[in-house]
Amino acid sequence: MGIVLTNALLTDMDPPRVESGALRLANGLIAARAADLTPQPGDEVMDCGGAVVLPGMVNGHTHLYSALAPGMPAPPVAPRNFLEILRFVWWRLDRALDAESIEMSALVGALDALHCGTTTLVDHHASPNAIAGSLDRIEAGIAAAGLRGVLCYETTDRQGRDGREAGLEENRRYLSLCAHRRDGRFAALVGGHAAFTCDADTLEAISRLAEQFDAGVHIHAAEDGCDDAICREKYGRGLVERLTDAGLFNSKTILAHAVHLAPEGIERANAAALTVAHNTRSNMNNAVGYAPLNRLRCPVALGTDGIGSDMWTECATAWFKSRDGGAGRSPADILAMLAQASRRASLALGIPLGRLQPGSAADIVITDYRPATPLQTENLAGHLIFAIGARYVRHVLVGGKWKLRDRQAVSLDEPAVRRAAMDCARGLWQRMAALD
Numbered sequence: 353m354g355i356v357l358t359n360a361l362l363t364d365m366d367p368p369r370v371e372s373g374a375l376r377l378a379n380g381l382i383a384a385r386a387a388d389l390t391p392q393p394g395d396e397v398m399d400c401g402g403a404v405v406l407p408g409m410v411n412g413h414t415h416l417y418s419a420l421a422p423g424m425p426a427p428p429v430a431p432r433n434f435l436e437i438l439r440f441v442w443w444r445l446d447r448a449l450d451a452e453s454i455e456m457s458a459l460v461g462a463l464d465a466l467h468c469g470t471t472t473l474v475d476h477h478a479s480p481n482a483i484a485g486s487l488d489r490i491e492a493g494i495a496a497a498g499l500r501g502v503l504c505y506e507t508t509d510r511q512g513r514d515g516r517e518a519g520l521e522e523n524r525r526y527l528s529l530c531a532h533r534r535d536g537r538f539a540a541l542v543g544g545h546a547a548f549t550c551d552a553d554t555l556e557a558i559s560r561l562a563e564q565f566d567a568g569v570h571i572h573a574a575e576d577g578c579d580d581a582i583c584r585e586k587y588g589r590g591l592v593e594r595l596t597d598a599g600l601f602n603s604k605t606i607l608a609h610a611v612h613l614a615p616e617g618i619e620r621a622n623a624a625a626l627t628v629a630h631n632t633r634s635n636m637n638n639a640v641g642y643a644p645l646n647r648l649r650c651p652v653a654l655g656t657d658g659i660g661s662d663m664w665t666e667c668a669t670a671w672f673k674s675r676d677g678g679a680g681r682s683p684a685d686i687l688a689m690l691a692q693a694s695r696r697a698s699l700a701l702g703i704p705l706g707r708l709q710p711g712s713a714a715d716i717v718i719t720d721y722r723p724a725t726p727l728q729t730e731n732l733a734g735h736l737i738f739a740i741g742a743r744y745v746r747h748v749l750v751g752g753k754w755k756l757r758d759r760q761a762v763s764l765d766e767p768a769v770r771r772a773a774m775d776c777a778r779g780l781w782q783r784m785a786a787l788d
Contacts, residue, residue, distance in 0.1 A: 408471025458493025
């Protein structure tokens with residue numbers, strides 16, 4: 353028994369392609385694509401009415417633990433720079449997380465992603481007072497909403513040797529779990545906060561663990577100039593040299609941000625063909641600057657850095673900022689960033705994402721966007737950036753199963769979840785207020 357989607361405006365981004373047609377979904381995959389398809393006995397049929405149908409999107413870098421942050425009380429000290437934003441805001445939030453708020457954050461963040469047509473989340477987690485089992489909690493929240501995840505724990509020396517070892521162990525434990533299951537739903541990377549909070553042996557341990565499991569490393573790099581400056585002051589070597597020494601410039605690495613990556617770092621990133629996660633709105637919000645997109649020839653994936661998972665808005669903002677920042681990128685380059693997020697998640701999960709082709713995962717977004725102007729392969733980027741948005745997402749399938757139907761979550765009681773999240777957020781904020 354499968355699902356047949358008829359009368360659809362099939363919209364691919366990797367490579368860009370728009371054509372009217374039909375899809376048949378079966379056994380979690382796209383089984384067939386054609387101009388028209390005859391349903392098999394027992395198939396469910398949905399007439400899409402000529403609306404846009406596209407693959408589920410991937411958020412290439414996020415922090416689900418921030419999902420309960422909107423509206424939280426102001427920090428005790430007004431941050432004057434990026435390092436103080438970390439110290440007085442985000443490092444207080446992650447220290448206040450417990451098992452309940454970790455899972456609730458993941459669930460609320462995943463639900464918000466679902467409504468935006470984002471079906472896979474590449475998450476970077478930190479909860480220094482609740483490390484052990486935290487990735488299981490993140491997984492449980494994402495799974496309850498029906499999405500996929502690529503997870504890691506943020507290894508750092510901020511909490512000393514014990515904290516570092518606990519972070520490495522959580523990564524090791526979850527890597528082993530995912531390697532054993534290989535279910536295409538969840539996968540693991542090795543997480544690192546940023547080089548300026550990691551000693552040399554910590555960076556080397558991160559690299560060795562990734563090599564042991566043939567996995568990638570997901571690490572912040574050059575989000576702000578303080579990353580390189582503190583590395584030089586504290587360790588006597590620059591950010592690029594330290595990451596190179598640890599063997600982290602390779603094709604499996606995700607460098608989040610890379611805003612202040614030095615010229616030699618850009619050259620090494622390009623040569624290694626690693627993935628840079630570009631997070632336009634977060635960089636603007638933190639006033640850290642604009643990534644050197646005009647010099648990055650390595651793959652660039654679009655992420656949100658925890659500002660939700662609305663990849664439509666992130667896509668449009670990335671375009672507007674590229675124009676404002678004189679990056680010399682084209683609308684097609686923005687589509688390529690969305691596509692790269694899917695490719696990188698596909699590599700980790702071992703299942704093809706991001707394409708409406710037979711054999712790919714049946715992660716499908718059905719919109720009610722019926723264009724009022726011609727929508728063709730050549731002008732897809734124009735529609736994506738200037739017209740289509742999350743407000744048009746009507747139905748979502750993940751692995752060929754309905755997860756959002758007529759804008760209602762299928763697998764859980766969303767109003768009840770949001771009521772529970774309200775109480776959880778109050779407790780989280782109270783614990784934050786009690787911290788130094």
